Amino acid sequence: MRRTLTCAALTMSLLAACGTTSTPGVQAARPSTLLTVSVDASVSDATLAQKYGGTVQLRTETFAVIGNPRSLSVSDLGGQTEQNAQVVHDPSSLSAVAKAIWPVAINDWAAVNGYAASDFHDMAGQTAQLWSGSTFLPFSGNSLAFGNVALDHAHRAVSGGREATIAIIDGPMDLEHSALRDSLTSQSDWRDFAGDDSLPGLTGAESGAIYGHATAVAGMALQVAPFAKIMPVQVLDSAGSGDLLNLASGIVWAVNRGADVINLSLGTTGQSSAVKQALQYANHKGVMVVAASGNDGASSMLYPASLLAQDSLGVAVGSVTAGGQISSFSSTGPQAMTFAPGEDVFTLFPGNRAAQWSGTSLAAPVVAGQLAYLSAGGVSVNSAYAAVRNAGTPLSGAWGTVNFGTIE
Numbered sequence: 295m296r297r298t299l300t301c302a303a304l305t306m307s308l309l310a311a312c313g314t315t316s317t318p319g320v321q322a323a324r325p326s327t328l329l330t331v332s333v334d335a336s337v338s339d340a341t342l343a344q345k346y347g348g349t350v351q352l353r354t355e356t357f358a359v360i361g362n363p364r365s366l367s368v369s370d371l372g373g374q375t376e377q378n379a380q381v382v383h384d385p386s387s388l389s390a391v392a393k394a395i396w397p398v399a400i401n402d403w404a405a406v407n408g409y410a411a412s413d414f415h416d417m418a419g420q421t422a423q424l425w426s427g428s429t430f431l432p433f434s435g436n437s438l439a440f441g442n443v444a445l446d447h448a449h450r451a452v453s454g455g456r457e458a459t460i461a462i463i464d465g466p467m468d469l470e471h472s473a474l475r476d477s478l479t480s481q482s483d484w485r486d487f488a489g490d491d492s493l494p495g496l497t498g499a500e501s502g503a504i505y506g507h508a509t510a511v512a513g514m515a516l517q518v519a520p521f522a523k524i525m526p527v528q529v530l531d532s533a534g535s536g537d538l539l540n541l542a543s544g545i546v547w548a549v550n551r552g553a554d555v556i557n558l559s560l561g562t563t564g565q566s567s568a569v570k571q572a573l574q575y576a577n578h579k580g581v582m583v584v585a586a587s588g589n590d591g592a593s594s595m596l597y598p599a600s601l602l603a604q605d606s607l608g609v610a611v612g613s614v615t616a617g618g619q620i621s622s623f624s625s626t627g628p629q630a631m632t633f634a635p636g637e638d639v640f641t642l643f644p645g646n647r648a649a650q651w652s653g654t655s656l657a658a659p660v661v662a663g664q665l666a667y668l669s670a671g672g673v674s675v676n677s678a679y680a681a682v683r684n685a686g687t688p689l690s691g692a693w694g695t696v697n698f699g700t701i702e
Contacts, residue, residue: 325351325361328378328539330567333358352543356578357571359542374567378537424449424520432517435650439616439635443660443687445518448667448698456521458666460555460659461548463541464508465530468496468644471509477516479525483551486528487540496644498532505532506643510651511559511659513642518663521670525553530560538566545572549581554669556608557662558585559655561596569598573607580675582665583608586654588625595627603629609665609682613637613657614695618687624654630692632682634660660696667701 329346337358339350347364363375424430425446430437440446459479465488469475478484486494498505512524527548529540541560548556556576576583587610588596595603595610602608610629613621613636620626621637636657643649661682668678686694 324537325349325378325539327362327375328568329360329363329375330571331358331360331374332356351539352546352568352572354546354575356575359539359568359571361539376538376567378539430517433640433648435638435640436517436635439639440517442616442618443635443696444699448518448664448701449520451667451701456670458519458521458554458669459523459525459552460515460519460557460662460666461525461527461551461553462508462512462515462557462559462659463527463529463544463548464511464557464559465504465534466497466528466532467494467508467512467526468506468642469494469526470496471642471644472646473642474509474512474516474524477520477522477524479523479551483525484527485544485547485551487543487547488528488531488536494526494528500644502532502534504530504534506649507534507559507655509644510641510649511557511655514639514656515557515659515663515666517641518660519666522555522663522666525551536560538562538568542566542568542572545569545576545583549576549579553581555662555665556581556583557659558583558598559653559658561586561588561599563596565597565601570601570605573598573601577607577675582662582669582675582678584611584658584661584665585609586658587612587627587631589613589623589653589655590625591623592625593627595625595631599625600627600629603627603631606676606679609661609679611636611654611658611661612693613652613654618695620689621652621654623652624657626693628692630683632661632686632694632696633657633689634696636660664696664698664701667698671702 335355342350342358342360346360348360348362350358351361352359428437428441430440484492484494525548527544529544530536573583583602585599585602587599599610603610610631612624612626612631612633614633615621615637616635620633634657636654637652638650639656640648640650664682665678668681683694685697685700687697688694
């Protein structure tokens with residue numbers, strides 16, 4: 295069975311970042327235009343509305359995003375405007391492909407990979423037993439890929455990603471999957487910006503464009519850092535559609551709710567002032583960010599991966615094969631990039647199932663897992679990014695492949 299899922303094509307054209315100490319608000323009607331302005335604690339929402347018109351949609355202590363501001367020039371507004379468009383990438387462009395989906399319960403994985411485990415939470419309690427020689431027991435099909443990046447070394451380290459929380463900002467997730475449910479954060483930290491509620495659970499038909507995408511991404515992160523906790527934050531609906539305001543709001547939500555690492559296995563072809571401000575806010579708060587580079591084999595990365603690489607706000611991640619060659623579908627860029635296994639990897643699929651996937655969407659959470667180890671070890675955000683680059687196996691120029699050999 296072959297399924298193509300978008301890498302979360304969230305192209306929002308105009309997103310205004312807004313500074314707030316409160317969590318992002320929820321809006322019934324989606325604004326068509328966004329204005330992002332810098333603010334401080336002395337500026338009230340009422341003052342912003344009076345000055346710019348429209349409604350404050352998102353706010354932090356450093357920036358605010360205003361929806362549908364008055365039709366004034368950018369110079370008059372004193373900020374940056376953009377269209378809050380919804381643009382979905384054509385699924386045929388390849389984001390993550392689920393193949394060989396096994397209709398077996400998780401406790402029957404022994405029939406697939408020679409290893410039965412009720413969930414990754416149990417695996418976390420016995421990280422030293424995840425490997426038998428050079429074989430990765432949960433998914434033996436990942437043994438070569440994971441062994442080549444020295445993940446077995448990290449699994450034998452004491453930290454194991456303990457105490458770290460990884461926010462998966464993505465589409466609907468199977469919150470009842472037996473391999474995930476005990477590794478989720480408190481439900482009070484979950485959010486569904488696409489559905490305007492607090493339950494980012496699985497929706498849509500199995501034939502949907504991104505069905506299982508978030509579940510697979512979370513599964514990859516937990517294979518790498520099984521002690522970590524997963525915070526599900528939904529910004530895409532079951533069709534893979536989302537807007538810039540959702541994305542910026544999801545990032546701010548994750549930061550304010552205590553995420554240590556944010557994984558963005560999604561992208562847009564345009565830039566966004568609102569999303570940029572949200573990522574700068576994450577950096578200011580010491581939250582680490584990774585983003586998938588894209589899957590069209592282009593020599594330019596999707597946004598926000600390109601921004602992370604250009605402004606050192608995180609790690610842009612491409613995909614390599616199990617043998618370490620850059621995947622033909624992986625987008626690249628001239629800036630520093632980290633590559634991780636993302637081609638024909640084994641991970642989760644909804645309904646207590648597993649599947650084999652390909653896409654930079656699956657490579658990004660491998661690096662998110664590495665950052666979870668560093669966060670658990672007390673490494674600061676910028677030092678962690680430097681550590682990922684310095685530990686990597688050189689590929690070409692500023693590119694390197696992730697390597698866990700230095701994890702202690």
